[in-house]
Amino acid sequence: MEENANTSLEEDFEGQATHTGPKGVINDWRKFKLESEDGESLPLSKKEMLRQMSSPHRSFSRDDKDTRERFCRKMSMQEYELIHAAQEDESCLQQYRKRCMQDMHQRLSFGPKFGFVCELQNGEQFLEAVEKEHKTTTVIVHIYEDGVKGCEALNSSLACLAAEYPTVKFCKIKASSTGAGDRFSSEVLPSLLVYKAGELLSNFISVSEQFGEEFFAVDVEAFLNEYGLLPERELPALGNGTDEPDVE
Numbered sequence: 001m002e003e004n005a006n007t008s009l010e011e012d013f014e015g016q017a018t019h020t021g022p023k024g025v026i027n028d029w030r031k032f033k034l035e036s037e038d039g040e041s042l043p044l045s046k047k048e049m050l051r052q053m054s055s056p057h058r059s060f061s062r063d064d065k066d067t068r069e070r071f072c073r074k075m076s077m078q079e080y081e082l083i084h085a086a087q088e089d090e091s092c093l094q095q096y097r098k099r100c101m102q103d104m105h106q107r108l109s110f111g112p113k114f115g116f117v118c119e120l121q122n123g124e125q126f127l128e129a130v131e132k133e134h135k136t137t138t139v140i141v142h143i144y145e146d147g148v149k150g151c152e153a154l155n156s157s158l159a160c161l162a163a164e165y166p167t168v169k170f171c172k173i174k175a176s177s178t179g180a181g182d183r184f185s186s187e188v189l190p191s192l193l194v195y196k197a198g199e200l201l202s203n204f205i206s207v208s209e210q211f212g213e214e215f216f217a218v219d220v221e222a223f224l225n226e227y228g229l230l231p232e233r234e235l236p237a238l239g240n241g242t243d244e245p246d247v248e
Contacts, residue, residue: 111136115166117159123179129171135197138229142172143184143191150208151190153215160217165230194229202227 111134120126126141133139142158144151155172162170175184175191184191188205195201204210211219224230 111167112169113166114169115163117142117155117162117170117172120171120173120177122177126171126173126178129169130195131198133169133195133198137167137169137196138201138231139169139171139195140224140229141193141195142170143175143178143189143193144172145175145184145186145189148186148189150211154190154192154208154220157215157217157220161221161224161230164217164221164233167231194224202229 118129120129120141129141130139140158142151142154144155158170158172162168175181175189178184190207192202192204192207193200194203207223208215210223221230
């Protein structure tokens with residue numbers, strides 16, 4: 001007898017037709033929620049509550065009605081948790097994503113900004129550009145000479161990269177103006193010297209040999225990134241608005 005009663009209960013639940021009207025929509029949602037929840041993750045009491053609430057038109061015994069009343073007293077908070085759990089998760093995800101973007105933007109924006117290639121006139125300016133710069137700033141110095149193959153192309157490439165990486169200080173100086181022209185003959189030009197916190201990180205001589213006959217900013221960028229000498233590209237400034245694109 002008890003087995004037949006349980007079977008009847010299951011048939012009443014599974015065979016329930018789609019409801020119409022506001023109350024019917026709520027009951028359909030309860031049924032869908034029960035069917036979509038993982039049986040192991042959903043507490044038994046909440047599962048039974050949804051089962052009973054999704055079959056509002058069946059008749060109840062006295063014991064069933066007492067049980068239903070007991071579940072109804074708990075329904076308000078439990079149903080609220082079920083309905084709004086996904087919305088709260090999405091809200092938290094949006095806030096976390098926005099905070100991460102803001103943190104990244106602040107890290108990339110820290111320190112002085114440049115955005116151009118600084119022409120150094122003599123060895124004293126060379127030393128000052130390297131030794132007196134902020135300790136977190138990468139300084140890339142191109143030592144060149146007019147008429148030497150590759151120097152003009154490298155100057156043009158660095159001018160493009162300076163706009164793309166404004167937190168990097170790009171400089172150029174003629175070998176004859178360094179005060180050590182004998183160390184920078186045309187055979188080792190163009191040369192790139194990379195400094196940070198006053199220390200030499202990398203020294204590339206005849207750097208144009210690393211590229212083809214013609215090369216561009218993207219080639220120089222890839223070369224510097226290969227040695228980890230460029231930071232992440234700076235993001236556009238974030239607005240103060242709260243609108244965020246949907247996360248798919």
